[in-house]
Amino acid sequence: MLDYIRDGQAIYDRSFAIIRSEADLSRIPADLEKLAVRVAHACGMVDVIDDLAFSEGAGTAGRNALLNGAPILCDARMVAEGVTRARLPANNDVTCTLNDPSVPTLARDIGNTRSAAALELWRPYLPGAVVAFGNAPTALFHLLEMIDAGAPKPALILGFPVGFVGAMESKAALAENSRGIPYVVVHGRRGGSAMAAAAINALASEKE
Amino acid sequence: MLDYIRDGQAIYDRSFAIIRSEADLSRIPADLEKLAVRVAHACGMVDVIDDLAFSEGAGTAGRNALLNGAPILCDARMVAEGVTRARLPANNDVTCTLNDPSVPTLARDIGNTRSAAALELWRPYLPGAVVAFGNAPTALFHLLEMIDAGAPKPALILGFPVGFVGAMESKAALAENSRGIPYVVVHGRRGGSAMAAAAINALASEKE
Numbered sequence: 001m002l003d004y005i006r007d008g009q010a011i012y013d014r015s016f017a018i019i020r021s022e023a024d025l026s027r028i029p030a031d032l033e034k035l036a037v038r039v040a041h042a043c044g045m046v047d048v049i050d051d052l053a054f055s056e057g058a059g060t061a062g063r064n065a066l067l068n069g070a071p072i073l074c075d076a077r078m079v080a081e082g083v084t085r086a087r088l089p090a091n092n093d094v095t096c097t098l099n100d101p102s103v104p105t106l107a108r109d110i111g112n113t114r115s116a117a118a119l120e121l122w123r124p125y126l127p128g129a130v131v132a133f134g135n136a137p138t139a140l141f142h143l144l145e146m147i148d149a150g151a152p153k154p155a156l157i158l159g160f161p162v163g164f165v166g167a168m169e170s171k172a173a174l175a176e177n178s179r180g181i182p183y184v185v186v187h188g189r190r191g192g193s194a195m196a197a198a199a200i201n202a203l204a205s206e207k208e
Numbered sequence: 209m210l211d212y213i214r215d216g217q218a219i220y221d222r223s224f225a226i227i228r229s230e231a232d233l234s235r236i237p238a239d240l241e242k243l244a245v246r247v248a249h250a251c252g253m254v255d256v257i258d259d260l261a262f263s264e265g266a267g268t269a270g271r272n273a274l275l276n277g278a279p280i281l282c283d284a285r286m287v288a289e290g291v292t293r294a295r296l297p298a299n300n301d302v303t304c305t306l307n308d309p310s311v312p313t314l315a316r317d318i319g320n321t322r323s324a325a326a327l328e329l330w331r332p333y334l335p336g337a338v339v340a341f342g343n344a345p346t347a348l349f350h351l352l353e354m355i356d357a358g359a360p361k362p363a364l365i366l367g368f369p370v371g372f373v374g375a376m377e378s379k380a381a382l383a384e385n386s387r388g389i390p391y392v393v394v395h396g397r398r399g400g401s402a403m404a405a406a407a408i409n410a411l412a413s414e415k416e
Contacts, residue, residue: 001353002349002352002353002381004345004346004349004374004377004378005346005373005374006319006320006321006324006346007321008321008322008323008346011321011346011373011374014372014373015371015372015373018372018373019372041371041372042370042400043251043370043398043400044370044371044372044375044396044397044398044399044400045397045398077289078286078289078290078401078402078405081285081286081289082286082401111214112214113214113215113216113219114216115216116214137212137219138212138213138214138216138219141210141212144210145209145210162250162251162252162402163223163249163252164222164223164226164227164249164252165213165219165222165223165226166212166213166219167252169212170212173210188252189252189253190251190252190253191252192250192251192252192400192402193286193290193401193402194286194370194400194401194402197286
């Protein structure tokens with residue numbers, strides 16, 4: 001038998017203790033402390049917390065929205081898979097429209113990626129939703145365009161697009177002008193579906 | 209309209225060009241070059257390539273296994289979701305047993321996490337499989353224990369567990385003694401389902 005910890009809760013407890021001992025959380029408000037820790041946990045890097053940016057009260061806004069039954073809209077299937085259903089406070093719907101059969105045609109029609117076009121199908125669910133981007137910069141950019149054109153506003157935008165083209169820029173665009181919408185982003189190239197799902201899981205329940 | 213690239217293939221092309229211009233790929237053999245680039249793409253960090261370790265011929269072993277119809281076994285649903293089915297050369301099965309109803313009982317029986325216990329259900333599919341870990345150190349540790357106890361060997365182990373407890377150790381254990389099985393790991397705390405899926409997607413098709 002190899003020597004390692006085999007108890008899931010003990011692994012969580014030890015992991016979060018290591019993160020809190022290593023991370024600089026002084027800048028993080030109380031309503032985002034658990035989110036910051038869980039985002040670091042998802043990627044194995046405490047210094048990702050240094051790149052977090054947020055509007056005041058964003059954590060409370062997201063938590064209240066979920067308590068009140070807000071749907072969760074995800075840009076990628078991996079984000080939706082990462083949401084722990086048992087943590088959701090109101091059996092909230094978790095939706096990803098990327099694989100809808102209408103999306104390829106919509107993408108051609110609007111001249112954008114499939115990830116961006118999939119957001120056109122979010123419109124009925126957008127008011128008061130918790131929206132999570134863990135993959136596509138074009139999707140986050142397109143949400144801002146939709147809102148500028150009059151689409152309903154979500155309760156919270158979790159902006160974690162990842163990569164080398166547009167990720168940094170899409171998150172900077174949101175943080176510079178969030179159109180009055182509460183937001184959390186991780187600036188720079190880093191991000192991903194695991195971080196986005198971790199942010200939702202942190203807002204969904206206080207349990208660690 | 210905001211100013212950003214809206215063409216998916218153009219975004220891929222530019223992303224991979226940036227990675228190749230910034231990364232040190234001198235240490236990476238030809239059969240893992242695209243895997244290394246795609247793993248960096250998945251996490252937004254070129255320096256993750258410096259932490260890659262691998263056995264000689266691991267890329268070729270994985271590519272041939274997939275061409276010959278090997279099943280793909282994933283420790284987490286997010287890894288399975290990240291595999292691009294259209295890239296698979298033999299309509300390969302993609303399996304994650306974590307949500308099987310027998311797993312909680314199995315976990316109690318073997319005194320390990322659900323992620324580790326789920327591997328007990330892999331046994332019929334293990335011979336010649338491509339096995340991908342994007343989440344749980346306990347699962348990678350448990351695979352090594354199963355093989356030490358006589359379980360069939362997969363064709364390739366992709367080791368990308370992430371986190372603060374056991375991740376580094378499980379990958380080191382594999383790299384120190386892979387039991388003769390070809391492997392690729394990213395050493396250290398970093399890892400995750402996106403990297404694991406990216407590694408599979410790179411081996412599945414030469415297309416970028």
